[in-house]
Amino acid sequence: MIELEDTYKHKxxxxxxxxxxQQKGITDQAVLKAISSIPRHFFFDKIFDSHAYEDKAFPIDSGQxxxxxxxxxxxxxxLNVKPGDKILEIGTGSGYQACVLVEMGAKVYTIEYQKALYQKAIRFLPKLGYxxxxxxxxxxxxxxxxxxYDGIIVTAGAPTVPEELIQQLKIGGRLVIPVGNNxxxxxxLIEKTDENKIKKKQFDNFSFVPLRGAKGWTD
Structure with a gap:
């Protein structure tokens, strides 16, 4: 059993x-509360504990x-999550993002391409109560x-927006997806305003690992 300790220092x-x-522009109180509640260091090997609360990405298994x-x-x-929203996450990874969404009151469905990461997450997240x-x-x-779904979040970089994802949104639903090169x-951000209508906005550049699968990048 992994020893999970959340000390005053961690808090x-x-x-x-x-x-x-917050200083970088995050204002959604539900998001801030979720980040504040989840011990991010639990997702790190103990020797990398000191990196857990730096605002940067960090390598995990399977090249992710x-x-x-x-x-x-x-x-x-x-995503503008409301309690009870049904959210699909594409790319479970460590499971941290899924925990944030659960903490915000969403009903979360999450799918992972890398089998090893899926197996780790399905064993680990319930130990945290998620x-x-x-x-x-x-x-x-x-x-x-x-x-x-009320919302779909993609946590890997896609070459294009898969049409299937838009089709799977409710009217009024939101899709958040990073699109670009490797x-x-x-x-x-895509908002589905009617059965065949969407509104689209683009925001800052980010760097994600590549989305794998039929509508992503090939290995």
Whole structure:
């Protein structure tokens, strides 16, 4: 059993991290509260504990990363999550983003392409008290069997916006997806305003690992 200890020092570092991402423009109180509540150091090997509350991405297994806290907060804020919303996350990774969404009151479905990461997350997240619906497979086409969703969040860089993801949104739903090349992507927000109508906005550039699967980048 992993020993999970959340000390006063950890809580203090988390408070500083929340203040830092606020200064960078995160205003959604539910997002800030979630970041403040979740011990991010639990997602790190103990020897890397000191890196957990720095506002930067960090390598995890299978050539993936745990996203920068600001990036997690920025995507979560764009989603505009309300308690009870059904959210699809494409790219479980460490599971940290899924925990943020659960903490915000969402009903979370999350799918991971890398089998090893899925197996780790499905064992680990319940130990923290988080139980999103976790699946293994190609999420680049979404997950139609549980659609429609109030929101879809993609945590890997896509070459284009998969049409299937827009189709799986409820009217009024939001898709947040980084789109670009393998090095840098623009954060894209798509709002589905009618069955065949969308509104699209682009935001700052970010750098994500590549989205894998039929609608992502090939290996």
């Amino acid at each position: 203090g570092l988390r408070k500083q991290l929340v203040s830092e991402i 990363t745990i996203s920068q806290p600001y990036t997690v907060a920025f995507q979560s804020q764009l 139980q999103p619906h976790m699946y293994s497979g190609d999420g680049s086409r979404g997950m139609a069997r549980f659609a429609p 090095d840098i992507q623009s954060m894209v």
